[in-house]
Amino acid sequence: MTVILGPNRYGKAETRLVRVVRDGVVHHIKDVTVSSALSGDMEDVHLTGDNASVLTTDTQKNTVYAFARKHGVAEIEDFAILLARHYVESQPTVHHARVEIEEYFWDRIPVADDSAPGADGKRHSFVRSGREVRTCLVHHDADGTTTVVSGLKDLVVLNSTDSEFSGYIQDEYTTLPPTRDRVLATAVSARWRHLSEASPYGESYAEVRGCLLGAFAETYSLSLQQTLYAMGERVLNTREELCEVRLAMPNKHHFLVDLTPFGLDNPDEVFYAADRPYGLIEGTVLRDDAPAALFAWE
Known part of the structure; x- marks a missing residue:
C-alpha cells in the first residue's frame, strides 16, 4: 500500500x-x-x-x-x-x-430634528x-477562470396561513396529523450562480431578495418543497444573468398549544415555536441550459 x-x-x-x-x-x-x-x-x-x-x-x-x-x-x-x-x-x-x-x-x-444642536453627529x-x-x-x-456565487442566509420569513401539508406516506411510526392550515416559517439560505463575472451584483442582490420574498408570500403552499421551487423559479425567470439557485430551508415548526387543561380554547392563536429537531428542505433550481459548475460551491 x-x-x-x-x-x-x-x-x-x-x-x-x-x-x-x-x-x-x-x-x-x-x-x-x-x-x-x-x-x-x-x-x-x-x-x-x-x-x-x-x-x-x-x-x-x-x-x-x-x-x-x-x-x-x-x-x-x-x-x-x-x-x-x-x-x-x-x-x-x-x-x-x-x-x-x-x-x-x-x-x-x-x-x-435635523437642525438640533449636535444633529450632524x-x-x-x-x-x-x-x-x-x-x-x-x-x-x-x-x-x-472565475466563478461567482452570490447569496444570503438567515432570511427569516413566516406565513401565518395559506399553507397545508397532507397526502404524505404514513406508516406504523407516523404520528404527524395532516393539516389544511398551518404556520409556515423558515430561515432561508440561498445561493445563486452568475453566468459572468460582469454581473450587476448590487442590483441583482436586491431583486433576487425581492423575488425570494415575493414568491414565499404569494405561493399557496402544499409543501415547503413546493415553495422552495417557486422561489428559485421566480429568481431565474427574473434575472437573466443567473443560471442556478440553491436553497436550504429549515422548517421552523410551530405547534398549536393544548390549552384545554386550563379551560381555554385555542382557535389557531397560541403556538409553541420549536427550535429542534427540524425538517431541512434543500434543493437546486437551474436553467436547462446552465453550464456545468467548474468549481464546488462549498
Whole structure:
C-alpha cells in the first residue's frame, strides 16, 4: 500500500473587517468577514515541511486590510474577485484561490430634528440590522477562470396561513396529523450562480431578495418543497444573468398549544415555536441550459 497526499488547501478564516467611509458628516459602514483558501504546489510543505511555496495565512489577512484601504469595499463580489485574482496572479505556487465573504447590515439611527444642536453627529450613529447576512463565494483559477456565487442566509420569513401539508406516506411510526392550515416559517439560505463575472451584483442582490420574498408570500403552499421551487423559479425567470439557485430551508415548526387543561380554547392563536429537531428542505433550481459548475460551491 502506498500513501499519497490528496486534495488540500489552506487559508485565513473569518478575517473581520469594518470599513468606515467618511463622506463629510455622513458616514457609511461596510462590515464583512472574509475567508480565503489557497491551493497549488503545496506537496513539499506537507511532505517535507519546506515552506517555500506558502503565502502565509497572516499575509492573507493583511492583504484583506490593505486592499480595503487601497481599493475600498463596494460590492462584496467585486472585492472577492480582486483578492482571488491577486493571490493567484502574484504567486506562481498558488494555482487556485477561494474567497468567501459575509456582509452584515447596519441601519442609520434616525434624527428627529435635523437642525438640533449636535444633529450632524447622528449621521454616523448606527444600529446593527436584524436583516439577513449577505454572502458571496468566488473561485479563481490559474487559467483565468472565475466563478461567482452570490447569496444570503438567515432570511427569516413566516406565513401565518395559506399553507397545508397532507397526502404524505404514513406508516406504523407516523404520528404527524395532516393539516389544511398551518404556520409556515423558515430561515432561508440561498445561493445563486452568475453566468459572468460582469454581473450587476448590487442590483441583482436586491431583486433576487425581492423575488425570494415575493414568491414565499404569494405561493399557496402544499409543501415547503413546493415553495422552495417557486422561489428559485421566480429568481431565474427574473434575472437573466443567473443560471442556478440553491436553497436550504429549515422548517421552523410551530405547534398549536393544548390549552384545554386550563379551560381555554385555542382557535389557531397560541403556538409553541420549536427550535429542534427540524425538517431541512434543500434543493437546486437551474436553467436547462446552465453550464456545468467548474468549481464546488462549498
